[in-house]
Amino acid sequence: MRKLQFEIKSLDKALDYASQELRINKNVIEINVIEKKSLLGLKKLYKVEAIVNVDPAEIGYKTLKEMFDNMQLDAQIEMKRRNDKEISYSINTTENPLLIGKNGKTLENLQFYIRNIVNLYSDEHLIVLVDIGGYKENRKKQLEILATKTAKEVARTRIEAKLYPMNAYERRIIHTKLSDWRDVSTISEGEGQERHLVIKPKRR
Amino acid sequence: MAVNYEKLINDLVQPLVMHPEDLMVKKFSEDDKMLTIQIIVHQDDLGRVIGKNGRIANAIRTIAYASASREHKKISINIDSF
DSSP, rough: EEEEEEEEHHHHHHHHHHHHHTEEEEEEEEEEEEEEEEEEETEEEEEEEEEESSSSHHHHHHHHHHHOOOTTOOOOEEEEEETTTTTEEEEEETTTHHOOOOGGHHHHHHHHHHHHHHHHHSSOOOOOEEEEEHHHHHHHHHHHHHHHHHHHHHHHHHEEEOOOOOHHHHHHHHHHTTTTSEEEEEEEEEEEGEEEEEEOOOEE | OOOHHHHHHHHHGGOOOOOGGOOEEEEEEEEEEEEEEEEOGGGGHHHHHHHHGHHHHHHHHHHHHHHHHHHTEEEEHHHHHH
């Protein structure tokens, strides 16, 4: 929950000020007066506290729900909280491939958007994960197979292998998978969209 | 029933802005294949809607694009401020 304390001359302006400072929509901010100060009997000064009174996870759920309604898709959304810092949404619709997109691009963007919305309403950074129809689980298995296969090849031929560009999450899966291998090492090269993984043979 | 793209995009942008009264989402042109939508936001909100390296704008475009491709349409979104 986000909070902000400040002093202001007029209560009418408190909401605008809080909205400006917290960078959040006015209608979810609650203003409480803590103290009323009078200076010289004329000028008034209020000490107030602004509270963002919503649950970020619920906001994320609502945003997703509303989005699918607008798209006229029937969607089941399951929300899970692993701990205070991690929220995951698993989605199932009649049009899963459409929402996943090529190489998971649409899903990645959807997750980025929801993560952004959810974190607007939280004072600490939350991890927000979105999955559609178990795509990420399948993808993980695929990547681990790819990693093992390529690593075996590298260990045998002792020639390094370059994998196609992947996002951070996908690269991490491969790094982790190959971290305990004795014959190969992994490194990411290139910048931005071009960032990819290279599997190198280790010197004996 | 056709999807109302103006509403879809409006609802996507709405939570990001601080001046909802200045948010306008308008259909610019439409034919069988192509749909152009114009988003106009308050100057102070422009940065938020576009995001770092245009990532939020990109996310909004991708979501709208996915929805439109179901009706075999292409969608293009322009974002501007007053």
